[in-house]
Amino acid sequence: MSTRTPPTLIVAPDPGDAALTRAVTGRDGTGAPVDLRVVEERPLTIYLNSREIVTAMTIGDHPRWLGLGFLVNQGMVRAADEVTGIEYDAETEAVVIRTATETDHEAKLARATRTSGCAVGTVFGDMMEGLEGLTLPATPLRVSDLRALSAAIARTPSLYLEAGAIHGTCLCRGPDPIAYFEDVGRHNAVDKLAGWMRATRTDPADKTLYTTGRLTSEMVIKCALMGIPSLVSRSGFTAWGVEIARQVGLTVVGRMKGERFVCLSGEDRVEWDV
Known part of the structure; x- marks a missing residue:
């Protein structure tokens, strides 16, 4: 396994942020008192112009990127839409994404609530429609890079190591995060990343998306719509997720722990250099 030192992350978890966790006391299996930190959950209501779209339960960091990324991943804000402003109000726990012209979603969508659990989440038909005619870059994925990534991410200070009960998503280039x-819901973590990529105009063509969550259909769809050609997880797959990945040409690697993994889609784009 590689021992190389990864470059500094552009955006990294902040396990020292006191607003993201809370100290609680309890007792362990022997009855002895214990003190530990648990992650916070708070609602964030996302607006698209004047329409309330969804309320998501989140740890509370990066609300602007989460709001923008959710709308991008759901197909409500498309590549051609000009985002003119993103406003966050901490008191009302709401973020408003404004576009130059009104989209067709404000009028047709009713309010929906997405929980922080690991269910599929809120899915809109526009996500599936966005896959029609989609072609992803045939960027190779090297086994040596996968092993380096696994080691680098495991060494990264995170809320997961501090408090657990949280999912992580990391954008990577080659062997480097x-x-x-991070967030209580894996979809939230991916949406934050999507919002950051949209705001920074990050090119997805040579990137890999690493997630701690299961490779479900929605996770595969989101990765494909973001234009990222490779999706990697330490968790497992669903059959529909694999089927969609094969349809759109997404390289999917799961059950990655140390040097072990399974590739169920895009095997021809994996370079077995180790």
């Missing part, structure tokens, strides 16, 4: 986000 670039931007790492």
Whole structure:
């Protein structure tokens, strides 16, 4: 396994942020008192112009990127839409994404609530429609890079190591992590990343998306719509997730722990250099 030192992350978890965790007391299996930190959950209501779209339960960091990324990943804000402003109000726990012209979603969508659990989440038909005619870059994925990534991410200070009960998503280039986000819901973590990529105009063509969550259909769709050609997880797959990945040409690697992994889509783009 590689022992190389990864470059500094552009965006990294902040396990020292006191607003993201809370100290609680309890007792362990022997009855002895214990003190530990647990992650916070708070609602964030996302607006698209004047329409309330969804309320998501989140740890509370990067609300602007989460709001923008959610709308991008759901197909409500498309590449051609000009985002003119992103406003966050901490008191009302709401973020408003404004576009130059009104989209067709404000009028047709009713309010929806997405929980922080690991269910599929809120899915809109526009996500599936966005896959029609989609072609992803045939960027190779090297086994040596996968092993280096696994080691680098495991060494990164995170809320997961501090308190657990949280998912992580990391954008990577080759063997190097670039931007790492966490949240109680794996979809929230991916949406934060999508919002950051949109705001920074990050090119997805040579990137890999690493996630701690299961490779479900929605995770595969989000990765494909973000234009990222490779999706990697330490968790497992669903059959529909694999089927969609094969349809759109997404390289999917799961059950990655140390030097072990399974590739169920895009095997021809994996370079077995180790």
